[in-house]
Amino acid sequence: MDKVAKQNALNAHTWVGVFLSVLLFLVCLSGTIAVFHLEFERWEQPHIEEMENVTPQAIEKAMDTFLAENTEESHHLYVVFPTSDIPRLVVENDHAAYFSDSDGNLIEKESVSFTQMLVDLHLYLNLPHSWGMILVSALGAIICTLVITGIIAHKRISKDAFKLRRGGNGQQAQIDLHNRFGLWASPFHLVIGITGTYFGLAGIILVLVATANYGGDRDAVINQIFTPDPVIAPQEGKPAIGKAFAQMETLAPEKSPIFLTVHEVGEPEQFIEIYAKAPNRMIYAEGYRFDTAGNYIGDAGYEDGEWGKQLFWSMYRLHFGDFAGLTSKWFYFVLGVMLTMLCVSGMEIWLSKKAHPPLASRLWYAVVWGSVSALALTATVDMFFAGSLIAVFWCLMLFNTAVTVAVKSLTKPVWLMISGLSVLVLLATYFAVNQSAALSIASLQLNIPMAIYVAWSIYRSAVLIRRSKKVAVYRDGDSPGDKNQVGINQKTLGTNINA
Structure with a gap:
């Protein structure tokens, strides 16, 4: 394939990803968590027999x-x-x-209000269902576009399939990781994109099929899929x-x-x-x-129906990984994390090439880690509040944005720490409210992974904060003779902090 085609694919991949990064991230994050929506239903009322x-x-x-x-x-x-x-x-x-x-x-x-809010976020971005589903389905098509253009734009896809370079300023390692995640999991990403697109466009597909093959009779098409x-x-x-x-x-x-x-x-x-x-x-x-x-x-007759009917009745399990118990769900969760990290690393690569503009970088981290915090605090509020959790979640997201604009110190390490502490608050509140039931299987199957996230996020944020302090030391220790080397170290460390 010629260089012009690869460059065009790269440009399309970059700008589509940048302009839709927030929406793509929220859909991917909520979908990754919603793989366990049935487990969350049990988690919300753990004391039930x-x-x-x-x-x-x-x-x-x-x-x-x-x-x-x-x-x-x-x-x-x-x-x-x-x-x-x-x-x-x-x-x-x-x-x-x-x-x-x-x-x-x-x-x-x-009472499964939080689970309903989470699934609603994934399926409709908490918008009115009629056009929220269409928007999310369009994002499914965008995911397919990003996967295909990313593969086309890759210059040495076979040689670099297992390359992961370390060292330097960290940017190359991040690019390699982005490319590896995108390549290795591309079949899964396409399945998620295609099935997600289908859910929202099913109505349009119904009309097209009815017009083309059944003289516009929609009921005839429905009867082919759903047994009368x-x-x-x-x-x-x-x-x-x-x-x-x-x-x-x-x-x-x-x-x-x-x-x-x-x-x-x-x-x-x-x-x-x-x-x-x-x-x-x-x-x-x-x-x-x-x-x-x-x-x-x-x-x-769904089990032995025509292949089209069987395909239709397989869409749910194929999209949510609900076909081999917890094994397939954890498999989908890991692959979902990879897809979510593609959204994050893709945007961070773009920010890095733009020299990490301070406000734009802070706002992006407020979306990435602030959304985790907002979800955790929304689940916490749900234990005491009977109102709209959609309103609670988006008020928290707006608050995160406003505070990030006003407070310059809310960098990536700080937001990562906030997300971990928010999940810790959720766990502490959950144990206080549910007491012994918080140790049931219905609780522990989610509480243990959340506790692991708390430990990882606090540890990781501490590492990033230590790196930022090293940058401050270098700045304070500037001397005329070391000026050039200090500048290089500042640039290197600064990039690594954002990695």
Whole structure:
């Protein structure tokens, strides 16, 4: 490929990354953390009883109690089974959700405000969903563009595939690390970009496919992806969800029921559908359908459908890494950290080439490490505050920006320290509020990684602060004879501090 094409690709890669760096970083950071969104739901209420299985009788009792206490009209009823990725029994409708113990007694209302805010940040950047999804999907396409242009712009992609140079002023090592992360994990980054783009553009794709192949009939396209509701005789009465659930051991003994939905509650077309995870399959679930009396009707055919239908039903697990338990989630987390660090290192390389303009550099570090601090403090506030966490998070982000502009000492080491201390405040508050439940599996699976982050961030910030003090010593020790060497050392150390 000629030099002009490589240079054009490099220019496109640079400027797209620079102008969209903040949005790309927030989407990548929130997505990396949201890989554990189910674990965060458990973490938010760690004292709830957890179980491996539940009896049909307990499910019936929990739903009967729930309906007696929640009489508002609802088009759907749901039961989340402990055989899902959350080992708890939950009964809910379109308005509220309650946990139940293994005997079918309701415990307390489900409250996962922080998890909802985090997922909303990743999917919509906390914007109105109609166009927030389109923006985030466009960013998914931008990620694909950055991956492709980055590969095209690489001058010696085969020779430099494993090169990581150390020493000097640190800038070359940062460039090498940026290139290695971008190259090694490019298949993953493309998968994330493509699936993320799909989620937001599904509506547009639906219209295009309907126009091209079905004479504009969108319902016809939907019926190809989502199996139409069963045609059954008019139904009435209370749905026999316990009877339906009991049949799963015979109908699909190898599958794990995830949740149950009662569609069109109280209407003649009411029916029950149980979604079960198929082992060794990427699709989200297969649907098993029952009439109101609990008689089996048939399956939805997602598992054995055409490849397009199976691909569609695999998008969720493919995007969030939810297909091989915690193993795949941790794998996605590590790769997500690499993608997030690409956003950070790419911007820092650009700032380095611009001689690290003070205000722009401080603002970037306020976004990178300040967002970690804002998320931690938002989770802390959630333990005492019943209002909008979206407002809390963005007020904290605006406060970080304003303080960074006003206080020149808020450099990268300081912001890194603040982020670690913020997570430490979160952990301390969490232990104070939840006490012994903070030592449960539901808590420790996230508290331990957060404690590791606290230790790393405080250690790393201390290292960077020591380097900055060395720069100050060199400045104070300037002498005419050492002026040139001191200038070189200042430049070298200053760059390393920002590495």
